[in-house]
Amino acid sequence: MIQIEFSAADIEQLHYERFHHPHPRVQQRAEAVYLKALGFAHQDICRIVRISPKTLCRYLRAYKKGGWKS
Secondary structure, rough: OOOOOOHHHHHHHHHHHHHOOOOHHHHHHHHHHHHHHHHOOOHHHHHHHHHHHHHHHHHHHHHHHHHHOO
């Protein structure tokens, strides 16, 4: 499992971007990472966001590597 430490500011930014970012794919990525920050299991995130486990891992690795700007 991919371990990421989220600050309160990170979580607030993800919460905002999942509704307000102009690109729907970025909204989807923010939603997935936001749910991870809240402690949801990977299988639940995949079901809620309707993405594959590979896509979730790609989102999380990119976020871990470069933060929100990745």
